[in-house]
Amino acid sequence: MKKLDLEEIASRVPHLAGWSVDQEKLFREFNFADFPRAFGFMSSVAIICQEMNHHPEWTNVYTNLKVWLSSHEVDGISDRDFELAERMNALFAPR
Amino acid sequence: MKKLDLEEIASRVPHLAGWSVDQEKLFREFNFADFPRAFGFMSSVAIICQEMNHHPEWTNVYTNLKVWLSSHEVDGISDRDFELAERMNALFAPR
Amino acid sequence: MKKLDLEEIASRVPHLAGWSVDQEKLFREFNFADFPRAFGFMSSVAIICQEMNHHPEWTNVYTNLKVWLSSHEVDGISDRDFELAERMNALFAPR
């Protein structure tokens, strides 16, 4: 795993729908129609995270979910963060 | 809560996409693209069930989920089963 | 539901193991042996929250969970926050 430099991050983030950079982490906010849908999404993501051995910092308030992704092993953003962000988008998209 | 008679059940089931009657219970099978999606759906449903105080009999194997709904209070199928079935369909539909 | 005054909150918080007041909300941090235990706890709490129609602000990072409880209906802390805090403690205690 290697730390991505700012230039590479800046060139890739625009291709990741809904995500931006916040506090040197990938950041996205998700909103849901109700709490059961919000928490069901979190459950799907929790299972994927354990499989990837890569866990987010996330804050939930009712139907709102904020996610920050970074790789503490490299003290920055890595490919793994982009991969998890893409998997979260794929899960979210069809709802 | 009252027990619905067979005639009423037979007239309503055809309007409930995917559901049939099995062993005097409402029955539906759901299939998902992967296990995280299957279990995320179950988490959403679990939250709704507790809110309705009405819990299913359900069996999961990997990406497959079978659900049986009935109301033990009336020893049969009630309006509450139709309501939960509809809420499960609404959650499932947009995926 | 009524907003509790500071005096009442200050007298009750010491009886609520692990909780304190942060930013005019009830606050507690939970730590778990691993991520599956952390998220399993969150799932139990999510189901209880929907039943109470009272949802937390919570932030999870791996095995750490921070929870803030307040009642936006009264713009402060109410009995309901104490009740949810106690139910979370009861779920956490025996692990």
Next chain:
Amino acid sequence: MKKLDLEEIASRVPHLAGWSVDQEKLFREFNFADFPRAFGFMSSVAIICQEMNHHPEWTNVYTNLKVWLSSHEVDGISDRDFELAERMNALFAPR
């Protein structure tokens, strides 16, 4: 992964608290104080299963959970089933 023979299974099952053999699968029934605890346990297990890439057949009705474990790759019971059974016991034990 190899299929364990009946003799080996019979010698190991007695050391696995609560488990027996049913329909050529490892089988255990779990009971919980309430539905939030039952489903929280299932959430923890779901996360572990994805990590192990080994998923159970399980049936839940309210506070009751029945689990059958087998390895379709070997058409029988393997070490992996014993490992998952032990991890489920470890999660359940301290409650």
